[in-house]
Amino acid sequence: MSSRPTPTIRDVAKAAGVSIATVSRVLNDAARVTEDTRDRVRSVVDKMGYAPHGGTRAVVVRRTRTLGVLLPELYGEFFSEFIRGIDETAKKHGFLTLVTSARREANEIAAAVSNMRGRVDGFLAVSPSVAARATLAEVAERYPTVLVGAGSDVGAFAALSVNNFQGAAAMMKHLLSLGHRKIVFLRGPAGQVDASERLHAVREVANWYDDCELTELSGEFRMDTAYEVVTQLLQSGARPDAIFAANDTMAVGVISAIKDADLRVPDDIAVTGFDDTPMTRYLSPPLTTVRMPIFSLGERAALRLIETLRGGGTAVPANHEILPAQLVIRSSCGAAHKMMEAAG
Amino acid sequence: MSSRPTPTIRDVAKAAGVSIATVSRVLNDAARVTEDTRDRVRSVVDKMGYAPHGGTRAVVVRRTRTLGVLLPELYGEFFSEFIRGIDETAKKHGFLTLVTSARREANEIAAAVSNMRGRVDGFLAVSPSVAARATLAEVAERYPTVLVGAGSDVGAFAALSVNNFQGAAAMMKHLLSLGHRKIVFLRGPAGQVDASERLHAVREVANWYDDCELTELSGEFRMDTAYEVVTQLLQSGARPDAIFAANDTMAVGVISAIKDADLRVPDDIAVTGFDDTPMTRYLSPPLTTVRMPIFSLGERAALRLIETLRGGGTAVPANHEILPAQLVIRSSCGAAHKMMEAAG
DNA sequence: CTGAAAGCGCTTACAG
DNA sequence: CTGAAAGCGCTTACAG
Incomplete structure (x- = not known):
């Protein structure tokens, strides 16, 4: 044309x-x-x-006014919420957003970064795994970068994450305060940062209680895996007081499995999740979970990067900012039945 | 550093x-x-x-090897699936993806496009509303562009969409074949392309049956609005045979509202949705819905653009490709109870 | 096979 | 206030 x-x-x-x-x-x-x-x-x-012509302008002024986003995967509501937080903030400050989903391997991340050179002023890098951390750290050494969800020991880098530990600990305390003792924790994939932080918190709190009987099962953060694992568990005759799924997606599978085994939630088994995705309050029963401030995560990450870019900085000030997670009590935990108060 | x-x-x-x-x-x-x-x-x-330096290279060779994606909003699983389809395809062919969520207004779209000039080789433009179509058409006139979800009468442009009409029609026929006659259609926002195509299909099929009693209610594609609207409906004493929600998100709200009114799904009221988001099969009861091939939508759109870019083309061949939607029968429609066969 | 030079489309001192 | 010119970091004929 x-x-x-x-x-x-x-x-x-x-x-x-x-x-x-x-x-x-x-x-x-x-x-x-x-x-x-x-x-x-x-x-x-x-x-x-x-x-x-944006490209030319970038050559001359040495600024592109665009933010590079390095993503591990692009699944579910989590990422669209996160990108929304970034993009709205970027737009507000006159920046564009260049998104790429690198896979887990170090060389793929490196390829994406080198591809983006001259096209972005800095990076927002979401850590896919503990393994990828080293590669991301190299990126942060060369370009203004904010590491997102990279875990607790990120060293001297600019980092941002949600307090998985505190959130999971609060949930465990809540379940215990309701009288649940035989607790199954359905954890996420090994090596995944969020998953392992949540796991550590659960173990630690369980240890405080002599009579807490913790069972760990792996659900891979997947609905179908969660369904299968719990179905097997119940068929084996086990009857835990509560099942704490390490994310909401798995909680959906858990509830489904329990119902299919002709048991009731929370009367027979309490169920809780993690993330507070939009649908959780419409599950039956509405899910008790932990709210992750995902939009804010994107927003804050973008804002910190933009601020140092504005100031002409070459690196984002090293500072690990941790956003609080919040316990959201609905009825799948049995709280409504037992009428207990929330243990924050 | x-x-x-x-x-x-x-x-x-x-x-x-x-x-x-x-x-x-x-x-x-x-x-x-x-x-x-x-x-x-x-x-x-x-x-x-x-x-x-990517910017410099772009100036000289007049190609950026990046795809610009114009998005109306970034909510829910729909968009992350769509972007995933685009990005995986782009990466496979050595392209990057530049994403921006423009709002609905024409001037905001124009601003985003002009911002992206010299940074992208072409556009993948998702139509937010019938109103924005004209602006997007201008983009398509100037740059290689694939219009996504722009409705049926896109004129002489390269376009790609999912067959909302056929999908919604199939669902209506299915409900009618199950014996449902008093049907409530919970529609999406006025002016939204998908929403209006689904609505038209529902009306047309309803017209074919003399005894079909169709009621249209607006749910704005939102879970909470759907919940409220249906709650009010039931409080008014209405008892439809089936409620057809124009997207899955609303269907979740509908099921929740019906249960809160102490009625059963599907025994008292059948419920169906549209989209087939991952969670739908884990709802209780599992949701009968229409599958939208979202990943393929992104994949095909990216592929068509990349092909013309590869060939040095200045416009993507005008051709409206329509991907089929598929009826997915689970139990929320009552099919399992009445043992009827699927009417495709 | 390899280098010197022109040029891509801009911005920014430097003069006037 | 405005223009001519240098330069950003690359690619690509043009010679050799």
């Missing part, structure tokens, strides 16, 4: 009868320009639908 | 004792280079961690 090529700054200058320097100036509000010439240039720009 | 600035092609050339032209050649496999010099250059590149 587009027969005529996109106009360049030279075309605009010619049509407006000025130099390209002047065009550049009115476009960037760079220096004093007569109202007269400015108007003339502006009208030509509008007429031709001229927009400066 | 990064005290020394990122190396440029000049640094590499100097260190390897060759000209920058040669460095460029080995990096791009552009022309015959002695194995000897190639090796020397390669090792310097590795040592310095050199990566060519």
Whole structure:
């Protein structure tokens, strides 16, 4: 369709009868320009639908005004919420967002980063696993970077994460305060940062109680795996007081498995999750879970990066910011039945 | 941190004792280079961690090898699935993905597009509303673009969408074949393309049956709105045979509302949804719905754009590709009870 | 096979 | 206030 090529700054200058320097100036509000010439240039720009070439601009001014986002995977509501937080913040400050989902392997992350060089001013890097941390640390050494969800021992880097430990601990305390003692913890994938932090918290709290009987099962953060694992557990005759799923997705599978075994939630077995995805309050029964401030996570990460970029900084100040997770008590834990108060 | 600035092609050339032209050649496999010099250059590149500046490259070769994605909003699993389809395809072909969520307004879309000029080779534009169609059409006139979900009458543009009409019609026929006659259709937002196509299909099929009693209610595609609307409906004493929610999110709210009114699904009221989001099969009862091939939507859109880009084309061949939606029968519609066969 | 040079589309001192 | 010119970091004919 587009027969005529996109106009360049030279075309605009010619049509407006000025130099390209002047065009550049009115476009960037760079220096004093007569109202007269400015108007003339502006009208030509509008007429031709001229927009400066982003690539060129980046070469000259050495800034791209775009944020590179390195993602491990793109599944579920978690990531769309996270990207939304980033993108809305970026847009507000005149930045664009360049997203790429690198896989877990170090070389793929490196490839993505090198691909993005000259196209982004800095990175928002979500850690897919403890294993990838070293690669991400290298990125952070070379470019302004905020490490997201990289775990507790990120060293001297700018980092941001949600307090998985505190959230999972609060949930365990809550279950114990309700009188549950035989607790099954359905954990996430080994090596995954969030999953392992939640696991550690659960173990620690369980240890405080002599009579707490903790069983750990792996559900891989997947609905179907969770369903199968719990179905098997129940078929084996086990009857725990409560099943704490390390994420909401698994909790859905758990509830389904319990019902299919003709048992009731929470009367026979209490169930809780983690994440507070939008659907959880509409499950039956509504799910007791831990709220992850995912939008804020994206928002804060973007904001910190943008602030150091604005200041011309070469690295984001090393500081590990930890956003609090919040216990959300609904009825799947049995709290409504036993009428206990929330143990934050 | 990064005290020394990122190396440029000049640094590499100097260190390897060759000209920058040669460095460029080995990096791009552009022309015959002695194995000897190639090796020397390669090792310097590795040592310095050199990566060519993407912006500059784009200026010279007039290609960026990146796809621009224009999104209306970023909510829920729908978009992460869609972006995943795009990004995996893009990566496979050596492209990057530049994502931006423009709002609904025409000027915001225009701003995003002009921002992306020189940074992307073409666009994947998701239509947020019938209103935005004109703006998107302008984009498609100037740049290689695939319009996604833009409705049926997109004119002479490259377009891709899911067959909402056929999907919604199949669901209506299915409900009617099960003997349901008093049907409530909980529709989506006015002006939203998917929503209006589903609505039209429902109306048309309902018209074919003299005894079909169709009631339309608006649920705005939201869980909470759906819950409220249905709660009010039931409180008013209405007892429809079935409630067809125009998306799964609303179906969750509907089921919740019915249960809270002490009624059973599907025994008292059948419920169906649309989209087949991952959680639907784990609802109780498992949801009968229509499967949207979202990942494929992203994949196909990316592929078509990449193909024309590869060929050096200036516009994606005008062709409206429509992916089929598929009826997924589970038990929330009452099919399991009445033992009827699926009406595709 | 390899280098010197022109040029991509911009911005920004430097003059005037 | 405005223009001519240098330069950003690369690629690609053009010679040799």
